[in-house]
Amino acid sequence: MGYLYADCDAEVHIENLIKTLRKDRKWSQQDLAEKLGVSRQTINAIERDRYDPSLELAFKFADVFGQPIETLFTPKGK
Amino acid sequence: MTDEKPMPQFRTRQYFLELFGAFAIYGVVLFATIGRVEETDPGLMKMALALAPVLPLILVFWAIMRAYYRSDEMHKRIQREAFAMGAIIFGWILIFMGFAENGGLPKIPMIAVAPLLLMFWGICTPIVMRRYT
Numbered sequence: 001m002g003y004l005y006a007d008c009d010a011e012v013h014i015e016n017l018i019k020t021l022r023k024d025r026k027w028s029q030q031d032l033a034e035k036l037g038v039s040r041q042t043i044n045a046i047e048r049d050r051y052d053p054s055l056e057l058a059f060k061f062a063d064v065f066g067q068p069i070e071t072l073f074t075p076k077g078k
Numbered sequence: 079m080t081d082e083k084p085m086p087q088f089r090t091r092q093y094f095l096e097l098f099g100a101f102a103i104y105g106v107v108l109f110a111t112i113g114r115v116e117e118t119d120p121g122l123m124k125m126a127l128a129l130a131p132v133l134p135l136i137l138v139f140w141a142i143m144r145a146y147y148r149s150d151e152m153h154k155r156i157q158r159e160a161f162a163m164g165a166i167i168f169g170w171i172l173i174f175m176g177f178a179e180n181g182g183l184p185k186i187p188m189i190a191v192a193p194l195l196l197m198f199w200g201i202c203t204p205i206v207m208r209r210y211t
Contacts, residue, residue: 038152
């Protein structure tokens, strides 16, 4: 499917610490999904770097984990 | 974080109840009117009977849009991409069939266009979803 999304190579790719922070708190993906009001599939996709959250959702992550956004999400390679 | 009302969440059971409920109403109206249209003389009444099944279809589209707005951001994105992909594929097929009419293939009836578009949307959804799951 990569050939369909060739132009996406121009996007900035984001790394995140969501899985690490979630496991530290012993939350399941479903637990975190309920806290954020999203589906478990969305949490799974974010943790696997398949989907980057919107700014609004990123702020919700920061609020739930009590961490600044910049700690949770960083551009790849930085 | 401000106190916010929780976003309504997509629930599969609720969606299928609303969707199939709407289709059930559509089916009842369709069967109630389809025979009577033939028997009715041309005029406003005939047109009203012929168009009666269109009204419950509004409920079908309403159920689909409610499900979309209840979905979270990733699922909305998946649906948008799947709809775009399905519309492009179906558009190509319509153009193909348009030219094929000159070669003798039958016309696609107008009434089939919306269901076929929804069908291609449905086919493309799992294809797009693979990118995210």
